[in-house]
Amino acid sequence: MIPPPPGTGGGFPRHAMATVILQPAFARRLTGGVTNLDIDATDYQALVEQLDEQFPGFAEAVASHVAVAIDGQIYPNPLLEPIGPTSEVFFLPALEGG
């Protein structure tokens, strides 16, 4: 087994948190204009629950019509997708195609 890097306590630094980044228009509607938020969550559902606590109505707003991008991968119907301590999370309009 490869030992963890020195000073990490066997994993990522405890203070590391996922970053949620919102488009300005989305932020104006849901977070009072805050576009970058640090959230300590291990999966998508927990992340949304925390955002909803801070910004009531957030969970309902992202319950449909949106997809989520976690570290560059787009998920159309997220629920328990893992969130890492350094993950970047974006909310996007739901995507379709022809």
Added chain:
Amino acid sequence: MGNEGNKFKWVGTRQVRPDGVDKVTGQATYGADFTLPGMITGKVLRSPHAHARIRSIDTSAAAALPGVRAIVTAADFPDLPSEVVAGGEAPVNYRHVSCNTIARDKVLYEGHAVAAVAATSTAIADEALALIKVDYEVLPHVIDVADAMRDDAPVLHDDLITSGVDPAPKKASNIASRTEFVLGDVAKGFGEAEVVIERKYTTQPVHQGYIEPHAVVASVAADGMATIWCSSQGQFMVREFCAKLLKLDDASIRVIPAEIGGGFGGKTTVYLEPLALVLSRKSGRPVRMVMTREEVFRASGPTSGGVLHVKLGAKHDGTLVAADIELAYQAGAFPGSPAIPGCMTAFACYDVPNARAVGYDVVSNRPKCAAYRAPGAPLSAFAVESAMDELALQLKMDPIELRLKNAAKEGTRALYGPKMPTIGFVETLEAAKAHPHYSAPLKPNQGRGVASGFWFNIGGQSSAAVHVNEDGTAVVVSGNPDIGGSRASMALMAAEVLGIDYNKVKPIVADTASVGYSFLTGGSRVTFATGKAVVDAANDVVSQLRARAAKLWKCDVEEVVWKDGVAYPAQGQTDTRTQLSLAEIAASAARTGGPISGKACINAGGAGPGFGTHICDVEVDPETGRSSVIRYTVVQDVGRAIHPSYCEGQLQGGAVQGIGWALNEEYLYDDKGRLLNPGFLDYRMPVASDMPMIDTVMVEVPNPTHPFGVRGVGEVPIVPPLAAVANAVARAADVRVNDLPISPPRLLSAILHK
């Protein structure tokens, strides 16, 4: 037919498609081919006006006509609330779908369905339509997207308040929504720019041009159970839409997919199916409805046209420092243009630190737009890639070098937020630059254009099953209509996993009662997402085969390995166990536990984005303005070509459709908003004799989230051609036309006025 040096036995080989013989011998059953005993014919009465209020509809004379068995109007449909709800994987306003299927209160475009009749013959149905009296109050209409945005434009929907604007407007307009994406500081970026290109572009709505018109047979039994046979891009979509529009349970509708004669996105919604279902329910007879070509043009959705303003800022060395686009897309009669993906894809090819995209979704008195390959992306790519060409000319740079200098790579942040995963855009540019086409000499009046394009590709919900037959052959069952050769791809992937001959695997597309839910065929998702489900189902079968071998050998399953369709004792086993083929295990299935069947139901994430770069040569006749495409090369990252021939076919087809969009296709309306060219003679799509052979280069940068590296391929190839053609024409004619189509009269006018 070989595997061309790849590491797989079946994946990547060019096998005969399983549906090929039926199609070339005329045996394939399309939507209009199906018949049932006692079947009658349904026809639709359509609005002659572009915009009118319906005061009354009198069907009494038609109902009295002998042979008429049922008549439906909007009164036969539930009056649904106007609300956007989750539908499949995208938001849907079912009231809008319902009102588009059959007009309620107002007609919003010429061709809008007003009533439908079912009769014992087509002649009687036509006669009955003529007897229906509709009292219209004709209203002012608006066709053009820019006109529809004016303050004094006739308003289509009294309750349409622009969303995405703060504060919300107090009065209704034709602008359904405003959406904005921002990255970095655009003003600061343009402040640092040393060269700025700013242009306006327009494109016209264009039809998908599928050869098979919409067609359906519906039969409602006495107990209310409905069966629908139709060609569509999703049998589950048809079921869902019919159920929602008619307030029925999903389980009371069975949709059986027919072969499909082209869709390209245009068959991702319903037009006739709910009408046929209600006509059958009222008449007690099976009802068949088939659109004429004229109806397809007047009443089914093309993709949007648009007005686009683009601004690019760069350093003298070609480095992009800022980019801005404002686009307005025409949605047709109801909201829902692809303005958002138009914004999101506009600059996705490039690493631009400061960018903004604003999109408007605008309604007007035209048929409700429908999806068309990479919805929204070709329009914004036309604008951005044309501006990039002008930037290259101004900087005296090679257009591919300019794109290479700014190309998105893994880790590049897109305007819409996330960083790009593993992608192959640079590889397509390098392959295009190295292609002999790019350095071939040109003659007088000839020009060469280059353009690139991007599409997300999607995943989503898919189900699949793999059944092993008693003789060791297998059936692959999936729930996605095959519009591009997907059955062959499903069979190839299953054969690869099972380790048996491709010809022993028979793929079928099952109906809604015979396979788990599968989102529709669209978004270039099927070979990726449904392919993943097939691979999972085949792996499930392999696990069962290993377990059966373990039973026969009286050992643990871990002691059995599966390779090339055969169970072997695991390495290190030294006893006398012999090999067992799939056929041998299948033959003994009854003794080892019964049938062997695997299944998978997944929601696939991780679709790999696709990029392409096109090279186009045109020759311009300066006396007539006619442009002829004389050479064309498509380079695209396909991830992994499961069936190379069908990937190449997608690349060629997308390019040809994009060339038609660029050069010829447009809807022509008279001053009353009536369509003047609802047929292929006057709506000019390219035909084989217009085109050179489209050369293809498949770059393979595997998508790490798919077991074989698949990326969607069907949509990217329609994104670059509009600009590739326009850039070639601009260089051939020494005059640039920023309004599509670049038809002979338009180009001639530009040449004469340059």
